[in-house]
Amino acid sequence: MLSLYLPQQSWLHRLPAGLKLLTLALTSIALYQFQTMNFMVPVLIATLAIYLSMGKTGLHQLKVIRPLILLFVFLFLFQGLTQDWTGAFLLLGRMLILIWLAHLITLTTRIQQMLDVVTPLFSPLKWIGMRPDSVAFSVILLIRFVPVLLLMLEQLQQAWQSRKGGRQQWKLATPLLINAIRMSDQVSDALAARGGIPRKNTGDTLER
């Protein structure tokens, strides 16, 4: 499924999403405010401890930083060699903590829960004549569109190969876009036929 959510139960899963987001925000402010090893190291240990508390699957998730490792090594060495090693450790620690903590929220909070927390923030949309829940509807639509688009691309690729199209697959971009626009027109026609955006967007479409 198109989500990073870990479908298991942990104490973090049970915490309210708003509280988790607030904790992340406060931690990031504190990390920039108190740039000392005495503060950074305990926070880093606490972060790792939370992952540990989620068992093997939790520890496995620490790999989220893998695409960034090379960049981190480079930044660490650069900072250490040109300035000081304490600064290098602080920089590295701060980036690791924030990425890992933020990832924890993503792992333990359903998309619907996140939407519920942030939807009230969209209430100013009323002032310009739009419904705040249209944001949640767009998100659901997007989640549905992505696999459809990938399927469309696959079909175009198969047709291309069966015509011996060669390797210049970028030429598929135009038909893909045209097909996609046609599909979106059909979707909006269907939506209009049903009387527009459904009044109540409950989690039905997202919880599977």
Place this chain on the structure above:
Amino acid sequence: MPWLHAVEYLEKIQEIPLNDKKLVQISLYAALIAAMGLVPPIPFATGIPITLQTLGVMLAGVMLGPWRGFLAVMLFVFVVALGLPVLSGGRGGLGVFAGPTAGFILGFPVAALVTGLVAQLLGKLNLLVAASIGAFVGGILVLYLFGITGFKLITGREWMESITIMMVYMPGDLVKVIATALIAQSVYRAMPSAVAIR
């Protein structure tokens, strides 16, 4: 009177409130950018793998125009924050906003806005030229401004160092500028109504 044109122009881009059809279009382009993050990166001639994501950002600006292009890319950034792994390389979640490339991601919507705006203002020029210039200004100048500033803030590097490091991505992005213009032109030939800047 140039300022009269400006007023007329502002009225033209005022598309608030969005109707349902436009909302669906916005979701479609956001989904397109998301899908581009799931397709494996293409190793290009320069040896640097280019991801398609910024191509989607530039296309959204050209095809939807500044305002809806901005909203489509905002929606994409929003679902990344919600935790969908749709950023190139399967990344997603709040963690990416703490990473060194956060500036690029936050700059995406503005890049689409400027791309659309510039391409629209150059309406008298040939579509290929207008879209290229728009995509260059929005997708490269503006996006790199955000990306490099973010990189500098998060890593504490100096301006010149940050710029040098980020230049690695430049060749791939220049290719995407040309691709944006070519795609916009060929879609325009088949389906003129699909290109909002015309």
